[in-house]
Amino acid sequence: xxxxxxxxxxxxxxxxxxFELAHPKVIVTSxxxxxxxxxxxxxxxxxxxxxxxxxxxxxxxxxxxSRRLELGKATFGICVGMQIFFERSDEKVKTAGxxxxxxxxxxIDAPILPHIGxxxxxxxxxxxxxxxxxxxSFYFVHSYAAKNSVAGAANTTTNYGENFLAAVELDxxxxxxxxxxxxxxxxxxxxxxxxxxx
Amino acid sequence: MSLAxxxxxxxxxxxxxxxxxxxxxxxxxxxxxxxLAKRYDQEGADxxxxxxxxxxxxxxxxxLDIVSLTAEQVFIPLTVxxxxxxxxDVNDLLRAGADKVSINTAAxxxxxxxNEISDRFGNQVLVxxxxxxRAPTKSGFEVTTHGGRESAGLDAxxxxxxxxxxxxxxxxxxxxxxxxxxxxxxxxxxxxxRAISSVPVIASGGAGKIGDFxxxxxxxxDAVLAASVFxxxxxxxxxxxxxxxxxxxxxxx
Numbered sequence: 176x177x178x179x180x181x182x183x184x185x186x187x188x189x190x191x192x193x194f195e196l197a198h199p200k201v202i203v204t205s206x207x208x209x210x211x212x213x214x215x216x217x218x219x220x221x222x223x224x225x226x227x228x229x230x231x232x233x234x235x236x237x238x239x240x241s242r243r244l245e246l247g248k249a250t251f252g253i254c255v256g257m258q259i260f261f262e263r264s265d266e267k268v269k270t271a272g273x274x275x276x277x278x279x280x281x282x283i284d285a286p287i288l289p290h291i292g293x294x295x296x297x298x299x300x301x302x303x304x305x306x307x308x309x310x311x312s313f314y315f316v317h318s319y320a321a322k323n324s325v326a327g328a329a330n331t332t333t334n335y336g337e338n339f340l341a342a343v344e345l346d347x348x349x350x351x352x353x354x355x356x357x358x359x360x361x362x363x364x365x366x367x368x369x370x371x372x373x
Numbered sequence: 374m375s376l377a378x379x380x381x382x383x384x385x386x387x388x389x390x391x392x393x394x395x396x397x398x399x400x401x402x403x404x405x406x407x408x409l410a411k412r413y414d415q416e417g418a419d420x421x422x423x424x425x426x427x428x429x430x431x432x433x434x435x436x437l438d439i440v441s442l443t444a445e446q447v448f449i450p451l452t453v454x455x456x457x458x459x460x461x462d463v464n465d466l467l468r469a470g471a472d473k474v475s476i477n478t479a480a481x482x483x484x485x486x487x488n489e490i491s492d493r494f495g496n497q498v499l500v501x502x503x504x505x506x507r508a509p510t511k512s513g514f515e516v517t518t519h520g521g522r523e524s525a526g527l528d529a530x531x532x533x534x535x536x537x538x539x540x541x542x543x544x545x546x547x548x549x550x551x552x553x554x555x556x557x558x559x560x561x562x563x564x565x566x567r568a569i570s571s572v573p574v575i576a577s578g579g580a581g582k583i584g585d586f587x588x589x590x591x592x593x594x595d596a597v598l599a600a601s602v603f604x605x606x607x608x609x610x611x612x613x614x615x616x617x618x619x620x621x622x623x624x625x626x
Contacts, residue, residue: 188470192445222495287595289497289542291573293377293419293625312377312625314450316472316497335376357450357472359414 285336444470
């Protein structure tokens, strides 16, 4: 079973549908037991970082995620759901993240923001997530990003004004700044790669 | 690595059907927005826009259902505009499966709506649709309402600047002079808005032939939106993208 963590963040239905293409049982829930028991947990996120963190903490999402990672269970953060894995963000007000991944989230240095649309990525050979879709485009919509590579991880980058992280794969943690659930066939393949490894 | 220029078909939806601009002769059940959305997805559309032109609440609820049905089957971003007056309307659309919303007249009547939506959902969900035409205002362009028939009494560039500072994440710039003429986008207007806009600009109005799209992008558009030229199969998304690639622009394969 795959659980999509429901903490009041945006378009969960689309994420559910996209993961259902790869797995027969996908539920949207904030129940801690179900979220911890799930084979895979998806942490979505849209909007401002601080609001997302507050909502995540309100449903005990920090405990759910740390418990899963103690158990080595696969956890997939998307967009702001990626950013909350880092130590902090300076969006509007400096806000602490979960600190599972090192580094901070800051505004992209580009003349036109948000970074909206389909961008290509540069992915390392050891990436399992991007197998078969290394040369594809993925859909991004954000103004802030984590910019420093995570030591020991498969770091996938993109460029818009400057280089920043498009995805990180580190043990049980998988995070993407883009929206795989909105990235057409390439996104579906990427999701299927993640589900296939559960 | 570079960000692709986006091609966005627009569907006018009312009461659960695409209500105009569709060639019923060439397409089986062409009035079904979900089928058309799937078709455009397969043809390489980078996003889809639904413009809800429903007159009644009942029709509007049907549009919410259509948004859900589309979001369940089409895995590219969907923007929905038309009839949004409150942040609660936005919440309903996002929960139904929309990724972004566009607002127009309601923001002109009450600009605080922009702040209310942006503060709650982030500026990345909010597209400001601007129906502009040439007029003897400060910038030479003014904002209109009622499909270009009435002046809103606002200079277009001042309105765009103010709306960005309030929190819109994209500008959908519709030229009411070029709209329906099929004689090309208003390139001067695109250049003028591009020069003062810190957010992406989507050009709309006037697309008639393949080369028009590249001209709009050369003028500074980050994305181009069109309806009838795609519905009537006068140009295909694939041919537009081939032309853009040949002119050196990044497109999504």
